[in-house]
Amino acid sequence: MKTYSNKVSLLLFLFLLLSNAVFCQNNSDEDDRMKIRLGFTSPNNLHRQILVTVDSNSTPGVDFGYDAENFETNADDMYWMIENRQFLIQGTNVIDATTTLPLGLHTSTNGNIIMSIEELKNVPEDLEIGILDKQTNIYYDIKNTTALTIHLNAGEYLNRFELKFLNEDAVNTTPNDEEENEPVIGESIETDFENEVIAEEVKMELNYINKIKSISIKNIGEQNIKAVYVYSITGQLIKQFKNIKAVDQALIKTYNLDSGNYILLLTSNAGSMTKKVSVR
Incomplete structure (x- = not known):
C-alpha cells in the first residue's frame, strides 16, 4: 500500500x-494566429458564436484537434459546414481573398436572423470579410458595417451562405447589347482623361487594388451603377463591366491587365467619374 x-x-x-x-x-x-469570431442571433433571440482560426498545421478539411463538431440539438443554430458536417470551431491553413468558408444554419421560427463579427484577432486591415447569399447573389460587407440582418422562413439553410473575403460573386459582368451608344472593346475615344472628373452627385470611391488585381468601388450614396470601363491612357477601351450589384462595396476582378497606367470610368444614375490608376 x-x-x-x-x-x-x-x-x-x-x-x-x-x-x-x-x-x-x-x-x-x-498567440499570433488569425481568429474570426462570428455571431448569430435567431428570431427567438438565441445566440451562437462560432470561431475560425488560421493554423499552418490544419487544413480546409476536418482536422482532429483543430475542429470542434456541433453535437447539440438547438432549435436555432449556426455552424461551419465542413464535409457536410456541422462545426462550431474550425481551423484552416490560410485565409485570403480566395478563401470560402461555407456556413449552415437553421431556425424554428420565421423572422430576422442576425450575423455579425464579434471579435477579430490578427486580421490584416486590408482583408475584406463578407457574407455571400448565394440565393440572391448579394454580398454583405460585415467588416465595415454593424451586422447583416435578413428575414428567413423557418427551416434549414445548409448551402445558402458563405463567409468570403472578396466580393467577386456580387459582380455580374454580362454585357447588355440592347444599350445604345455603348463603347466597343478596342474602340478609341477622344476625351480628356488627364484629370480626375467626378460629378458632384456621384458619392463613390473608385480605386484599383494591385494586391488582388481588382477594381474597388465604395458605393457611399447607394446609387445604381450602370457600368465600369477600363481605358488605356491613350483612350482605347480595354475592358467593360456591367450590371454591378454594389450595395455598399464591390470588387471587380480585372484579370490579365498588363502593367501600366489606365483610366477607370464609372457611370451611374447620378453621373460619371474617372480615376487614373497604375497597374503593377
Missing part, C-alpha cells in the same frame, strides 16, 4: 509539474 501511495504521489507531482510548465509556456508565447 505504501509503495502504491508513493507512486501515485510521484505521478501526481510530475503531472502538476508538467501542467505548470505548459501553462507558463502558453502564457509566455503570444
Whole structure:
C-alpha cells in the first residue's frame, strides 16, 4: 500500500509539474494566429458564436484537434459546414481573398436572423470579410458595417451562405447589347482623361487594388451603377463591366491587365467619374 501511495504521489507531482510548465509556456508565447469570431442571433433571440482560426498545421478539411463538431440539438443554430458536417470551431491553413468558408444554419421560427463579427484577432486591415447569399447573389460587407440582418422562413439553410473575403460573386459582368451608344472593346475615344472628373452627385470611391488585381468601388450614396470601363491612357477601351450589384462595396476582378497606367470610368444614375490608376 505504501509503495502504491508513493507512486501515485510521484505521478501526481510530475503531472502538476508538467501542467505548470505548459501553462507558463502558453502564457509566455503570444498567440499570433488569425481568429474570426462570428455571431448569430435567431428570431427567438438565441445566440451562437462560432470561431475560425488560421493554423499552418490544419487544413480546409476536418482536422482532429483543430475542429470542434456541433453535437447539440438547438432549435436555432449556426455552424461551419465542413464535409457536410456541422462545426462550431474550425481551423484552416490560410485565409485570403480566395478563401470560402461555407456556413449552415437553421431556425424554428420565421423572422430576422442576425450575423455579425464579434471579435477579430490578427486580421490584416486590408482583408475584406463578407457574407455571400448565394440565393440572391448579394454580398454583405460585415467588416465595415454593424451586422447583416435578413428575414428567413423557418427551416434549414445548409448551402445558402458563405463567409468570403472578396466580393467577386456580387459582380455580374454580362454585357447588355440592347444599350445604345455603348463603347466597343478596342474602340478609341477622344476625351480628356488627364484629370480626375467626378460629378458632384456621384458619392463613390473608385480605386484599383494591385494586391488582388481588382477594381474597388465604395458605393457611399447607394446609387445604381450602370457600368465600369477600363481605358488605356491613350483612350482605347480595354475592358467593360456591367450590371454591378454594389450595395455598399464591390470588387471587380480585372484579370490579365498588363502593367501600366489606365483610366477607370464609372457611370451611374447620378453621373460619371474617372480615376487614373497604375497597374503593377
